[in-house]
Amino acid sequence: MIIAIDGTTASGKGTIAKRLAAHYGLPHMDTGRLYRATAVAALKAGIPLDDADALANMARTLDLADYQEAELRTAEAGKAASVVAVIPEVRQALFELQRAFATQDLGALLDGRDIGTVIAPDADVKLWIDASVEERGYRRWKELRGQGEDVTLEVVIEQLRVRDKRDQSRKDAPAEMAVDAVLIDTTELSIEAAVEKALAAVEAALARGNRT
Ligand code: C5P
DSSP: OEEEEEEOTTSSHHHHHHHHHHHHTOOEEETHHHHHHHHHHHHHHTOOTTOHHHHHHHHHTOOGGGSOHHHHSSHHHHHHHHHHTTOHHHHHHHHHHHHHHHTSTTOEEEEESSIIIIIOTTOSEEEEEEOOHHHHHHHHHHHHHHTTOOOOHHHHHHHHHHHHHHHHHOSSSOOOOOTTOEEEEOTTOOHHHHHHHHHHHHHHHHHHHHHO
16 A cells, blocks of 8 residues: 655644554655755755756765754755755656655555655555645744744744745646645644544545445
């Protein structure tokens, strides 16, 4: 079974993905880490974020074990990730890795922006997780403050708007809901309630799939 979980930044997608993967015993890939690691590698090596060939090369030779979770989760890494994610050569370099993960015998759950549309259009279940930009900004602001970053709520919301726009307007694999995905809006939901709703949506989708 393949489960594809896509959605916007700070929508709760990552937590929902982890919990559903544990529930169904599926190997989980957080595909945003691939783009974040590519961006962090480039920043460390002083490679300009528009050097397509050098960035694709970094993406191809990436070893995620070389990166600390904390350095991948900074606001700077997230922003740089969305800049390198626009480049088709980078997306191509990361495609096979994700596709191989998605099609392994054990089944898989992947979360990202283009899993249901590009990486695994054949997924058994597709969810699109979203929330209002204000609520997502508030969540991300709390997280960043917890990490000691000195940033205002207004700035975080504005950064999310810019990131959403960049992710949704790129030509190659824009972040968009697959036509056959189920939308889960977490704006008013606690994380527990969001996970419950996602689980119910997966169960319903599987039941529908089994009938056809
Ligand atoms: O999900 P996360 O915030 O870690 O992703 C960072 C950035 O990586 C996103 O803003 C997006 O530009 C890019 N990304 C992508 N496709 C994916 C996963 C992430 O373009 N499947």
